[in-house]
Amino acid sequence: MIDISTILIAALNGLANGMLFFLIAVGLTIIFGVLNVLNFAHGSFYMLGAYGTFFFLLYTDGIPVIGSFWVALLVVPLVVAALGGLIEKFLLRPIYDADHIMQLLLTFGLVLALDHGFKMIWGSDFRSLSTPDALAFQIDILGRGYPAYSLFLILFGAVMAFAMWLLFTQTNIGKIVRAAAMDRETASALGINVPLVFTGVFVFGTVVTAIGGVLASPLRTIQPWMGIEIIIIAFVVVVLGGLGSFAGAFVAALLIGLLSSFTFIVYPDFEPIVPFLLMAVVLLIRPAGIFGVEEA
Amino acid sequence: MSQQTFDRMQQVVGPLVRRVHSDHLLVGVSILVAMFPFIASLAGLSDYYLGVMIDFMILSMLAMGYNFLFGHTGLLSFGHALFYGFGAYMFAFLLTGMWIAPQIQIFTVAVLLTVVGTVIVGIVIGYLCVQRGNIYFAMLTLAFNMMVYHMVVQFNDITQGSSGIILPVPEVNLGIITLDLMDEWTFYYVTFVLLLVSVGILWRITNSPYGELLATIRENSQRANFMGINVNRYQWSAFVVSTVFAGMAGVLAGIRNFVVSPEMLFWEMSAEPVLAAVIGGTGTFLGPIVGAVVFIGLEETLSIVTANWHFGLGVLLMAVVLFFPKGILGTYYARKEEIPEDTDDEIE
Numbered sequence: 212m213i214d215i216s217t218i219l220i221a222a223l224n225g226l227a228n229g230m231l232f233f234l235i236a237v238g239l240t241i242i243f244g245v246l247n248v249l250n251f252a253h254g255s256f257y258m259l260g261a262y263g264t265f266f267f268l269l270y271t272d273g274i275p276v277i278g279s280f281w282v283a284l285l286v287v288p289l290v291v292a293a294l295g296g297l298i299e300k301f302l303l304r305p306i307y308d309a310d311h312i313m314q315l316l317l318t319f320g321l322v323l324a325l326d327h328g329f330k331m332i333w334g335s336d337f338r339s340l341s342t343p344d345a346l347a348f349q350i351d352i353l354g355r356g357y358p359a360y361s362l363f364l365i366l367f368g369a370v371m372a373f374a375m376w377l378l379f380t381q382t383n384i385g386k387i388v389r390a391a392a393m394d395r396e397t398a399s400a401l402g403i404n405v406p407l408v409f410t411g412v413f414v415f416g417t418v419v420t421a422i423g424g425v426l427a428s429p430l431r432t433i434q435p436w437m438g439i440e441i442i443i444i445a446f447v448v449v450v451l452g453g454l455g456s457f458a459g460a461f462v463a464a465l466l467i468g469l470l471s472s473f474t475f476i477v478y479p480d481f482e483p484i485v486p487f488l489l490m491a492v493v494l495l496i497r498p499a500g501i502f503g504v505e506e507a
Numbered sequence: 508m509s510q511q512t513f514d515r516m517q518q519v520v521g522p523l524v525r526r527v528h529s530d531h532l533l534v535g536v537s538i539l540v541a542m543f544p545f546i547a548s549l550a551g552l553s554d555y556y557l558g559v560m561i562d563f564m565i566l567s568m569l570a571m572g573y574n575f576l577f578g579h580t581g582l583l584s585f586g587h588a589l590f591y592g593f594g595a596y597m598f599a600f601l602l603t604g605m606w607i608a609p610q611i612q613i614f615t616v617a618v619l620l621t622v623v624g625t626v627i628v629g630i631v632i633g634y635l636c637v638q639r640g641n642i643y644f645a646m647l648t649l650a651f652n653m654m655v656y657h658m659v660v661q662f663n664d665i666t667q668g669s670s671g672i673i674l675p676v677p678e679v680n681l682g683i684i685t686l687d688l689m690d691e692w693t694f695y696y697v698t699f700v701l702l703l704v705s706v707g708i709l710w711r712i713t714n715s716p717y718g719e720l721l722a723t724i725r726e727n728s729q730r731a732n733f734m735g736i737n738v739n740r741y742q743w744s745a746f747v748v749s750t751v752f753a754g755m756a757g758v759l760a761g762i763r764n765f766v767v768s769p770e771m772l773f774w775e776m777s778a779e780p781v782l783a784a785v786i787g788g789t790g791t792f793l794g795p796i797v798g799a800v801v802f803i804g805l806e807e808t809l810s811i812v813t814a815n816w817h818f819g820l821g822v823l824l825m826a827v828v829l830f831f832p833k834g835i836l837g838t839y840y841a842r843k844e845e846i847p848e849d850t851d852d853e854i855e
Contacts, residue, residue: 249642249645249646251585251645251649302825302829305829306828306829309832311641311642312581312583312641313828313832315583315642315645316583316781316785316824316828317824317825317828317829319585319778319781319824320820320821320822320823320824320825320828321821321825322821323775323778323817323818323820323821323824324818324821324822324825325821326817327815327816327817327818327821328815328818328821330815330818331813331815331818439653439774440653443649443650443653446646446647446649446650447650449646450639450643450646450647450650454642454643480661480662483657483661484654484657484658484661487650487651487653487654487657490647490650491635491651494635494638494639494647495635498638498639499639500639
């Protein structure tokens with residue numbers, strides 16, 4: 212029966228999923244906000260984060276200290292960052308001045324190549340990871356056990372969101388990035404190394420997404436279509452919150468997480484469709500998105 | 508002759524030259540495709556190759572319709588599998604008698620109803636997708652595509668989930684003749700005729716005032732807006748037109764495979780018309796057909812090497828975008844310098 216603990220646990224599940232959605236969508240939206248490129252292959256970095264964790268733990272199994280989830284959380288995003296840097300430098304940089312259509316086509320080609328490339332290497336078996344030992348316990352919530360890992364995920368996401376907000380609004384780095392986003396030429400004339408900023412932002416976005424992938428790996432099935440599935444959710448998030456909007460991504464991601472999770476208690480079959488229905492409703496009632504951000 | 512008169516003459520004669528040019532290619536390809544079954548049987552090729560040619564024609568129809576939207580309005584849809592799959596599923600529902608009384612499971616009625624159904628879905632989805640400009644359009648089409656995919660997999664009591672629906676291929680009674688679509692040769696020519704009709708319709712629309720108006724919007728949507736053209740509405744209508752051909756292609760693909768399955772709705776299916784159009788040349792009328800030849804050729808060769816042959820497609824798409832953004836036919840036209848760029852539908 213639906214009692215208060217069911218609702219509370221659904222809310223926590225929703226927040227945990229929402230934080231994951233946020234980590235993916237925020238990378239997408241920051242990269243778009245600064246580089247003005249929508250990266251369809253963004254979800255592939257999330258997938259790489261999850262697969263990376265799986266194989267890191269597989270190969271380091273039994274090695275003391277190194278063979279742990281927490282080391283993977285440090286190492287895997289760095290490896291993904293390197294790949295992100297290469298992609299930015301050799302694939303995206305030549306087309307910054309090209310038509311948006313060309314950029315979309317290029318990154319769409321990149322999804323096909325990356326997702327099927329990974330599938331070639333790792334096969335299409337479904338894989339899963341267990342929760343890291345340190346968090347493999349349950350916390351009592353109104354008499355019901357709730358996995359500590361999910362609470363950790365909510366907390367981690369919130370801390371990351373706050374840290375990113377500080378970085379972009381309160382520091383010099385943030386100012387430089389916003390200047391480069393606003394006007395490339397002027398920023399360049401002021402002595403800002405714009406190409407470096409662009410590479411930095413792209414790598415930053417992929418790292419955040421890869422962290423999302425690492426964090427998701429104990430919770431979700433690791434399979435070849437996890438990238439495309441998460442990118443679709445990230446699209447729904449940015450349609451609701453506005454491309455390039457940090458706050459929009461945060462609120463929309465949590466909203467979708469919560470709504471999906473509550474739908475699951477009432478009518479489980481509808482859970483995968485809820486984000487899209489929400490998107491359709493918003494497009495009908497408020498085409499400009501919940502926050503009314505002007506489109507790019 | 509002064510430069511001015513020369514330019515003027517070019518303006519007048521140019522379109523005619525282009526028309527003849529396109530016509531030659533179209534007639535050439537048509538004759539080849541029409542003769543293929545005879546040539547194949549003379550050369551002792553198996554019916555398998557007839558099937559490959561049918562795949563090529565189905566993809567051509569899908570890609571031609573797709574490029575009507577992309578080439579003419581610049582709207583990049585990553586979700587055309589939605590309509591391809593919808594057409595196939597609706598047709599299967601109608602023919603298996605799930606939606607209508609078994610007495611009226613007539614092939615032609617089912618096809619017509621499917622077209623109507625696809626148009627309605629196209630109107631609804633199209634309306635939602637054109638609300639926010641080009642970048643959002645690409646995201647929204649893919650998102651709604653995957654929504655329908657999830658629905659088909661999720662509500663498996665209606666759609667039979669991932670196993671799909673077996674399609675009973677009926678005999679088609681056209682009054683004068685009865686066609687047996689199970690027969691490979693018959694189905695080949697039915698597909699061929701439908702493709703020719705589709706190309707004809709698209710040619711007619713492209714060269715109508717409506718087609719030229721769409722081109723105006725693509726070239727400068729802001730100016731079109733100032734001219735008092737309701738840009739969204741025209742983009743929306745072009746979207747609906749293009750979905751009809753996707754739905755028809757889906758119906759044909761269902762008949763060809765005897766089964767309608769969720770893969771027809773998966774995002775990879777949406778990539779196929781994109782690839783065919785871009786490889787062939789989105790700025791040209793017949794580019795998608797050229798692209799479809801390349802696509803099917805790659806599918807046939809690469810899928811022998813690896814099941815993940817989409818990897819090669821991804822790499823190819825990136826290479827085309829970076830090095831030959833005009834595609835095969837577009838680059839060919841540019842090289843010949845007869846036509847600096849296919850401007851069939853451009854308004855000076």
